[in-house]
Amino acid sequence: MKTIIQTADAPAPIGPYNQAVLVNNTLYASGQIALDPKTMTLVNDNIIAETKQVMKNIAAVLDAATMNFDNVVKTTIYLSNMNDFVTVNEEYSRFFNDKTAPARETVEVAGLPKSVNVEISVVAVL
Numbered sequence: 001m002k003t004i005i006q007t008a009d010a011p012a013p014i015g016p017y018n019q020a021v022l023v024n025n026t027l028y029a030s031g032q033i034a035l036d037p038k039t040m041t042l043v044n045d046n047i048i049a050e051t052k053q054v055m056k057n058i059a060a061v062l063d064a065a066t067m068n069f070d071n072v073v074k075t076t077i078y079l080s081n082m083n084d085f086v087t088v089n090e091e092y093s094r095f096f097n098d099k100t101a102p103a104r105e106t107v108e109v110a111g112l113p114k115s116v117n118v119e120i121s122v123v124a125v126l
Contacts, residue, residue, distance in 0.1 A: 001023070002021050002022065002023045003021070003022040003023075004018045004020075004021060004022075005018065005019055005020035005021065005022055005027065005029075005061060005064050005065045006018060006019050006020075006064065007019065007060050007061060007063070007064035008037065009037055009060035009063070009064070010032065010037050010057045010058075010060040010061045010064070011032070011033070011035035011036075011037045011040060011057060012037070012040070013030065014035075014113065014114075017030050018030065019061050019064070020061050020064070020065060022065055025125050025126040026123065026124070026125050026126075027062070027065050027067060027071070027122075027123065027124040027125070027126075028123055029058065029061050029062070029121055029122045029123070029124065030121060031076075031078065031119040031120060031121040032054050032057040032058050032061070032119065032120055032121070033054060033057075033112065033113055033114060033116045033118070033119050034049070034050040034051075034053035034054050034057075034116055034118070035053070035057070035114075036053065037057065037060070042114060042116065044116060044117065047084045047087050047088060047117055047118065048087060048091055050116065050117055050118055051087070051088050051091035051092060051118055052091055054118055054119070054120050055091065055092065055094075055095050055120070058095075058120060058122055059095070062122070062124060065124070066126075067124050067126065069095045069096055070097075070100065071124040071125055071126065072096070072102045072122045072123070072124045073102050073103065073123055073124060073125055074102050074103045074104070074122065074123040075092075075102050075103075075104045075120060075121065075122045075123075076104070076105055076106075076107070076120065076121045076122075077092065077104065077105070077106040077107070077118065077119075077120050078106075078107055078108075078109050078112055078118065078119040078120070079106060079107070079108050079109070079117065079118055080108070080109060080110075080111065080112055080115075080116070080117045080118070081108065081117065082106075082108040084117060084118065085106060088106075088118055089106075092120070102122070102123075
């Protein structure tokens with residue numbers, strides 16, 4: 001059985017998907033981009049601001065599922081330019097404990113929704 005997770009504190013989906021789906025004790029969260037959930041406008045002044053907004057959106061989805069970053073076991077980071085890896089990694093790392101950080105891959109892609117520079121998805125468990 002699956003439970004749909006939705007919150008007004010993260011951007012509404014811009015397609016036929018949900019913010020997250022909880023199955024048993026596992027949360028599968030859709031990729032988040034740097035949309036401000038209140039205005040649905042992009043926060044993309046620079047890669048630091050963009051990454052911070054993405055992580056804030058992920059935090060809101062986790063919170064809606066009564067979880068936090070400690071529950072995250074897997075992440076995927078999509079970058080439009082691998083040259084942003086170090087900067088994105090710096091901001092991303094502020095949300096995790098190095099000793100218990102999740103498994104992860106980071107990939108460069110040809111394009112992302114709304115031409116953003118970073119999208120991050122997570123899997124979390126209770």
